Amino acid sequence: LDKEEHLGIALSGGKDSLTVLNLLNNLSKQNPKIKISAIAIDEGIHDYRDKTLKTAKEFCDQISIKLNIYSYKKEFGLTLDEMLKILNVKPCTICGIFRRYLLNKKSRELKFTKIATGHNLDDECQSIMMNQMKNNIGASARLGPKVGIVKDEKFIQRIKPLYLCTEKEVTTYAFINGLLDNFTECPNVSRSYRAQIRDMLNQMENKFPGTKYSIVNSFLQTLPMLKEKFKHESIKACVKCKEPSSKDVCNACHYVEKLKIVCEK
Amino acid sequence: LDKEEHLGIALSGGKDSLTVLNLLNNLSKQNPKIKISAIAIDEGIHDYRDKTLKTAKEFCDQISIKLNIYSYKKEFGLTLDEMLKILNVKPCTICGIFRRYLLNKKSRELKFTKIATGHNLDDECQSIMMNQMKNNIGASARLGPKVGIVKDEKFIQRIKPLYLCTEKEVTTYAFINGLLDNFTECPNVSRSYRAQIRDMLNQMENKFPGTKYSIVNSFLQTLPMLKEKFKHESIKACVKCKEPSSKDVCNACHYVEKLKIVCEK
Numbered sequence: 001l002d003k004e005e006h007l008g009i010a011l012s013g014g015k016d017s018l019t020v021l022n023l024l025n026n027l028s029k030q031n032p033k034i035k036i037s038a039i040a041i042d043e044g045i046h047d048y049r050d051k052t053l054k055t056a057k058e059f060c061d062q063i064s065i066k067l068n069i070y071s072y073k074k075e076f077g078l079t080l081d082e083m084l085k086i087l088n089v090k091p092c093t094i095c096g097i098f099r100r101y102l103l104n105k106k107s108r109e110l111k112f113t114k115i116a117t118g119h120n121l122d123d124e125c126q127s128i129m130m131n132q133m134k135n136n137i138g139a140s141a142r143l144g145p146k147v148g149i150v151k152d153e154k155f156i157q158r159i160k161p162l163y164l165c166t167e168k169e170v171t172t173y174a175f176i177n178g179l180l181d182n183f184t185e186c187p188n189v190s191r192s193y194r195a196q197i198r199d200m201l202n203q204m205e206n207k208f209p210g211t212k213y214s215i216v217n218s219f220l221q222t223l224p225m226l227k228e229k230f231k232h233e234s235i236k237a238c239v240k241c242k243e244p245s246s247k248d249v250c251n252a253c254h255y256v257e258k259l260k261i262v263c264e265k
Numbered sequence: 266l267d268k269e270e271h272l273g274i275a276l277s278g279g280k281d282s283l284t285v286l287n288l289l290n291n292l293s294k295q296n297p298k299i300k301i302s303a304i305a306i307d308e309g310i311h312d313y314r315d316k317t318l319k320t321a322k323e324f325c326d327q328i329s330i331k332l333n334i335y336s337y338k339k340e341f342g343l344t345l346d347e348m349l350k351i352l353n354v355k356p357c358t359i360c361g362i363f364r365r366y367l368l369n370k371k372s373r374e375l376k377f378t379k380i381a382t383g384h385n386l387d388d389e390c391q392s393i394m395m396n397q398m399k400n401n402i403g404a405s406a407r408l409g410p411k412v413g414i415v416k417d418e419k420f421i422q423r424i425k426p427l428y429l430c431t432e433k434e435v436t437t438y439a440f441i442n443g444l445l446d447n448f449t450e451c452p453n454v455s456r457s458y459r460a461q462i463r464d465m466l467n468q469m470e471n472k473f474p475g476t477k478y479s480i481v482n483s484f485l486q487t488l489p490m491l492k493e494k495f496k497h498e499s500i501k502a503c504v505k506c507k508e509p510s511s512k513d514v515c516n517a518c519h520y521v522e523k524l525k526i527v528c529e530k
Contacts, residue, residue, distance in 0.1 A: 131483070132479065132480055132483045132484075133469065133473065133476045133479050133480060134479055135478070135479035135480075135482045135483050136483075137483045137486050137487065193473070196469075196472060196473075200465060200468070200469060203465070204398065204461075204465060207461060208398065208458070208461075211398045213400070214397065214398050214399055214400035215397055215398060215400075217400045218396070218397045218400050218401075218402045219397075221402050222402065222487055222490065222491070225487070225490040225491075225493075225494065226487070226490075228490075229490065
């Protein structure tokens with residue numbers, strides 16, 4: 001963290017993001033130069049996000065933090081549930097693209113200096129392994145406690161304060177501090193590749209405690225080299241929305257276009 | 266391979282090493298500047314190595330290749346089975362140290378220019394994952410199709426011609442060419458960490474075909490950076506045996522010493 005920050009906490013209403021908010025809110029009380037706000041994305045996932053957003057709102061009210069909510073419905077015209085009825089894509093792929101897109105764009109408009117997310121050691125470990133098992137090493141270069149390779153004024157730096165905390169540790173903290181939502185899990189997760197990797201890693205960790213720490217620590221040793229290798233990847237501005245993108249048309253605009261085409265048919 | 270080679274094929278008598286021998290023997294017939302010999306290490310594993318060495322001898326006789334056999338019993342005074350009754354160590358750890366030690370020393374004495382081993386894609390994938398899950402990234406820098414980081418005149422370069430062949434592919438080749446031994450497996454394997462990693466990888470490959478290829482291909486993209494990072498590790502000569510070592514006393518002499526001390530008690 002720099003001397004003066006306006007941190008945006010990316011809130012889902014789950015235990016991880018509520019823990020980050022609680023920790024950074026306590027920190028900001030000791031340091032008047034750190035200002036905290038919250039941002040949440042309502043993807044429109046029936047019987048899940050509505051519940052976690054209610055938790056998020058209540059907690060933000062309780063600690064007097066402003067919560068900014070943006071929805072897929074309002075920004076893109078459709079909820080995620082509606083999109084998934086139209087497009088034949090994996091839920092987490094399209095959801096991730098739209099969420100990161102809104103998170104970055106709206107955080108910039110809100111003048112956040114950084115975005116803090118609730119990603120923990122388990123999440124990172126899964127991402128490392130997923131990229132490796134899909135031979136997507138370039139994506140791993142963008143992982144780490146400070147996300148990204150190339151600095152771009154249109155990109156708001158994302159940070160992961162819980163990077164070295166296991167999911168168990170975060171859950172314990174959240175439980176003790178009364179932050180724990182009722183163990184909700186996104187209904188799309190079970191269909192994801194990530195869930196299979198998560199189960200495999202949990203099995204290995206049970207048999208060989210320390211496995212997850214080792215994977216992340218091994219990764220942190222190679223990360224500076226990966227960032228160096230991929231630092232020459234250029235960042236363009238999407239020709240449609242002007243948001244930063246590695247391609248001429250960003251992934252979000254690509255899917256918005258696809259949804260329109262399918263809807264018009 | 267360079268223009269003139271005296272290749273030593275490290276033979277266990279299993280399908281992988283017999284396949285390498287068969288392939289390189291065929292190659293050498295087309296190229297008179299490539300000479301082939303075989304080397305085998307008899308660790309002294311009852312009811313296993315005696316059988317595979319019989320297969321190895323028969324095959325070498327059949328194709329008129331000289332087979333040089335060195336045993337733990339003769340070189341160190343004890344078989345592996347005897348060592349394991351004395352020392353409380355993992356079988357594969359101590360066995361690997363002594364085998365690599367003899368393989369290098371005897372290959373140098375036999376004036377081999379390179380040692381070819383039967384390691385396949387599955388073996389490499391397991392090693393990559395083991396090092397990662399034990400946070401042993403320096404060991405990964407020594408992996409790859411051409412083993413090692415630092416060149417040393419006392420180290421005989423080890424190469425893995427089957428590096429990109431899966432275990433299934435090698436087994437198929439060995440079966441079709443009549444090289445297949447009766448699926449013997451070292452009795453110590455089931456106790457090893459490697460076996461657990463192997464099972465995990467097989468499960469992932471079954472669910473997501475291509476996983477093993479992706480892991481090795483991802484690894485090959487980072488390997489040059491890892492070699493660069495660890496190239497400054499110095500190679501010493503072991504004060505006891507003068508063989509190359511990263512420590513003052515090499516691992517082989519360390520365990521020989523330990524065995525002596527325990528035996529004397």
